[in-house]
Amino acid sequence: MDDSKIIEIFFERSEQAITELSAKYGAICLHVAENILGNRQDAEECVADAYLAVWNTIPPQRPELLRSYILRIVRNLSLKKYHENTAQKRNSHYDIALEEIQDCFSSPSSVDKEIEAEQIARVIDRFLEGLDRPDRIMFVRRYWYGDSMGDLAGLLHKSRHYISVRLSRLRKSLKQFLTEEGVVL
Amino acid sequence: MNREQTDKIISEIDDKYIDEAACITQAGRTDADEKVRRRSVRIRWGIIAACLLIAALIASTAVACAKEAKEYREAIDFFNLNGLSAEGLTRTEVKEVYRDISTKNYTNSKTSDVIMKAVPGLELQEKDLSPEEIEAINWDNLRMKVYPGGISFRLYSPPSGLINGLECYKDRALLWRTDFEEYFILNYWYSEDGTAVYLHKCEKKDGTIVFSDDYNIALIDNTGKVIWNTKLEHTYVASNVAGILSNDDSTWTAIGYGVVREPWHKYLFFERYDANGNRISTHQTEFDDKGVVIQCAARMGNGFIISTGEQSLTPSASSTLLYVDRKGNVLEEISYETDDCYYVITDMVAFHGRLYLAGNEFSKQYLDRSDLMEQYKQSSSGIALSSDEVTRFVWEHFTAVLLVCDPENWQLDIFCSVCGSEAGLLSSIDPDRLGWTVERISSAYYSPYTSSHTFEGTSRVIQYEFDPRGRLIDRKETEDIVYFSR
Secondary structure, eight states: OOHHHHHHHHHTTOTHHHHHHHHHHHHHHHHHHHHHHSOHHHHHHHHHHHHHHHHHHTTTOOOSOHHHHHHHHHHHHHHHHHHHTTTSOOOSHHHHHHHHHHGGGSOBOSTTTTOOHHHHHHHHHHHHHTSOHHHHHHHHHHHTSOOOHHHHHHHHTOOHHHHHHHHHHHHHHHHHHHHHTTSBO | OOHHHHHHHHHTSOHHHHHHHHTTOOSOOOGGGGSOOOOOOEEEHHHHHHTHHHHHHHHHHOOOOTTHHHHHHHHHHHHHHTTOOOTTOOHHHHHHHHHHHHHTOOOOHHHHHHHHHHOTTEEEEOOOOOHHHHHTOOGGGOBSEEOTTSEEEEEEOOTTOOOOEEEEEETTEEEEEEEOTTEEEEEEEEETTEEEEEEEEEEEETTEEEEEEEEEEEEEOTTSOEEEEEEOOOOOSEEEEEEEEEOSSSOEEEEEEEEETTTTEEEEEEEEEOTTSOEEEEEEEEOOOTTEEEEEEEEETTEEEEEEEEOSSSOSSOOEEEEEETTOOEEEEEEOBOSSEEEEEEEEEEETTEEEEEEEEEEHHHHOHHHHHHHHHHHSSTTOOOHHHHHHHHHHHEEEEEEEEETTTTEEEEEEEEETEEEEEEEEEETTEEEEEEEEEEEEEEOTTOSSOSEEEEEEEEEEEEOTTOOEEEEEEEEEEEEEEO
């Protein structure tokens, strides 16, 4: 079903909307949640909570991109749950990905310490804009979706080695870009 | 910056990029997907050829379906992501090609066209030879080296048992034959400028062949005439020439390694010879890795690229490539390995700004000899393995690969591969055509009585051709057969 049609059903307050949303985006939502939480049961709970959140926010909201709207909610709920579970050993795909990229932001300059996350994210958006599409997708899948190297190798039909080298170069480029933009020293 | 702040930054990435990345797949992945799918696409030549008619029928009777738009969008995403060109394809063909590749069920002739033009990491699949074809192989006419473009060589031995004659063929017709009566031929390298030969001097004394300490290099022109034959003036206690390369200015460079003792040192050497075979310069660089030899060498830009590694038929590491300037200074060092395999380079050529490397993939599983022998025992009674068993095993474990390297960043990646085969030679057939010969293993048998190898047999030579952009443009099954041992 078309996204706009699903949103219409939400506006009609029909529970069929959640069924349609789940049928269309359930798998990828679960994938993102599981990448972050490393636990199927928690992931399923987060996805269910996300459906409820969508039900509660549409209407009044009418998202332009329904997929990224639901994914963002799933991700935020998963991260929240993940932080609640900090006592657990950190070993999810997302942890590993986060550790990789953390280094890019490791030295906020004294001048720009006040730059908010959102502003840095806009710089990252500009960085992403300048990338080739496959590189951009690889980057976002790794660091936003928390996909494993194996997932990416399968998705992009490349070797794990290729993905690893490519991501390493992308991080290096990002760090340089952030430095040039005055975000990090 | 701490983890939470990093989280927060990454979380704020724009929706459009999140959405773009989501459209690649909407399915969650299972553990099985963790396995690296190193090569994406298989071409079954026979099936593709046989299905041309079916494809035409499918095209003529195709009907629109409800999921058309969605499938088309997915197909276009797939094309874009993988650098495939949809140029010249109808909407229906785009979807069919996408479906073919996704399901690995090749029914559309356009699929091979699209894949052949673009996909790096392409896995080419050759058909197995029939028992009749294997039976028809003429063992007396085996070639030693088959170059792209139909040039092949055969060493022949006189009754003395020494290899001291070289025959050059074009499309299996003898072009020339050259004897080196006082030399044993150790190796040779063909190029458009001539064939360079590496020789070990010997003589017959009282009916016995006696080798001297002298080694020579010689140049044969394209009619078989020896242009020059020069003794190598080395002081090494042991040495080996791994390549004699034309410099395109009528000079030649011999590249090899030599060993000195007390103290022990190994050196890479680079010796340049003029058009008359006079040595005009020599350079050497320390190269002290014990057990490591030069596997092959090629000219690249203003320097040379050298593949080094183990001499063993069962290596424990991938080749290491050294990019050196004309004085032997190492400027770059690169290697390629995956979780499952080592890669040993056997030939290299620079073509339109990129370096292409032919080599063999060594499955680490295969290299575990004890495990391998266990498999043998389980699959047959003792070591009396049938040729069929060995051939099937070899087809499963041996893969020829073509790697490509962009000298801008020295990134090395698999360009295409052919299962059940060994890599042959690479060379430019003409300025716009790169040729690669692949030795498709036709038959193999277990050879327990040889100390240096376990399998031997024969391989049929297949030739692939690529255009300057690296697109596969032709494939030819030659009639050349080469000897195989591993």
